[in-house]
Amino acid sequence: MHDEPVNQHDLSPAEHLxxxxxxxxxxxxxxxxxxxxxxxxARQLPTRRPVSLTxxxxxxNAMLVSMVATLAALIALAxxxxxxxxxDLLEWLLFAQFILLxxxxxxxxxxxx
Amino acid sequence: MHTDLTFExxxxxHQDMVFRTLLRLTxxxxxxDDLAQDVFLRLYRALPSFRGEALITTYLYRIxxxxxxxxxxxxxxxxxxxxxxxxxxxxxxxxxxxxxRNAEQQIEEREFQQSVEEQLRRLSHIERTIIVLYxxxxxxxxxxxxxxxxxxxxxxxxxxxxxKKLREALQQRQIQERRATCTTNQ
Numbered sequence: 001m002h003d004e005p006v007n008q009h010d011l012s013p014a015e016h017l018x019x020x021x022x023x024x025x026x027x028x029x030x031x032x033x034x035x036x037x038x039x040x041x042a043r044q045l046p047t048r049r050p051v052s053l054t055x056x057x058x059x060x061n062a063m064l065v066s067m068v069a070t071l072a073a074l075i076a077l078a079x080x081x082x083x084x085x086x087x088d089l090l091e092w093l094l095f096a097q098f099i100l101l102x103x104x105x106x107x108x109x110x111x112x113x
Numbered sequence: 114m115h116t117d118l119t120f121e122x123x124x125x126x127h128q129d130m131v132f133r134t135l136l137r138l139t140x141x142x143x144x145x146d147d148l149a150q151d152v153f154l155r156l157y158r159a160l161p162s163f164r165g166e167a168l169i170t171t172y173l174y175r176i177x178x179x180x181x182x183x184x185x186x187x188x189x190x191x192x193x194x195x196x197x198x199x200x201x202x203x204x205x206x207x208x209x210x211x212x213x214r215n216a217e218q219q220i221e222e223r224e225f226q227q228s229v230e231e232q233l234r235r236l237s238h239i240e241r242t243i244i245v246l247y248x249x250x251x252x253x254x255x256x257x258x259x260x261x262x263x264x265x266x267x268x269x270x271x272x273x274x275x276x277k278k279l280r281e282a283l284q285q286r287q288i289q290e291r292r293a294t295c296t297t298n299q
Contacts, residue, residue: 014280017287021279024229025248031132031145038124041153045120 063105070098124153127170130250131177137245138181140234148184152176174252174260178242185238232282240275247272 011019034040074094081091131149136142155176156169163172233241239261246252246260258265 014284017280017283020225021229021276021283022248024226025233025244027226028249029133029136031136031142033128033132033149034146037128037146037149038121041124041150042121044150044154045157046154 060108063101063108067098067101067105070094070101074098120153120157123156123169127173130170131173134174134177134245134250135181137233137249138178138242139184140230144184148180152180155180171252171256171260174246174250174256175262178246178261181242182238228283228286229279232279232286235282236275236278240271240278243268243271244275244279 074091077087077091077094081087128149131152132145135145135148135152139145139148152173156173159172159176163169233244236244242261243257246257247254252260254265254268257263257268261268263271
């Protein structure tokens with residue numbers, strides 16, 4: 001164990017008490033373990049979720065739909081945009097959004113190859 | 114299936130250590146199976162992130178200490194009395210072998226063991242945990258520090274302080290017992 005054994009007769013009462021305490025602390029309990037404990041734990045193990053090997057394209061499809069919707073909105077708002085500050089600003093915002101989506105789409109397509 | 118079989122072997126290899134550590138840390142046999150099962154289930158869940166920088170045993174000690182700590186918190190919440198290690202029905206000290214001692218010495222030793230267990234339960238969680246890991250489980254300062262996430266100096270301090278408290282409490286108890294014996298004899 002951690003401490004060296006000492007001759008009991010050479011010890012002072014305080015040291016003797018210390019030795020007894022150490023002996024008591026080093027006494028190892030013997031708990032009763034059910035015979036089937038390991039098997040029972042193995043049965044309780046949660047099943048690991050299988051990793052899907054089929055890639056999904058939800059983000060890609062949502063991006064395409066957004067691009068189409070933005071383009072439609074751009075075309076629909078185009079006749080009203082000339083000379084009207086609010087529509088003009090909206091048109092620019094939609095155009096910027098369309099460009100961003102187009103860039104993302106091309107980058108993503110490139111990375112998926 | 115293969116993973117489960119391998120894990121079952123891990124459980125079999127470490128169940129003794131987990132049971133006896135939990136028994137001494139919680140001080141009761143109550144729910145011991147459930148607590149041990151919790152330890153292994155937590156280990157299983159943590160295995161994907163287990164990077165192998167420590168022995169699985171050290172990792173298990175960390176989990177066992179956490180489970181015991183949760184149990185202490187739960188008991189404090191419930192504030193209920195629990196069966197103690199030193200109760201007549203569950204005293205594991207009764208089964209400690211002392212083949213070379215006579216009956217009187219054995220009784221005295223058993224009573225002393227019970228006193229130590231009782232005083233051990235009065236220590237703070239961290240002191241008790243460090244004492245159990247150091248003396249019962251024979252872990253090194255480094256292993257205890259890793260298992261508890263503490264600096265080595267703090268582990269030494271708690272160990273020293275815990276043993277000092279134990280010694281003082283047991284000395285006090287012995288003085289009281291002697292006084293009681295003297296009063297009875299007079």
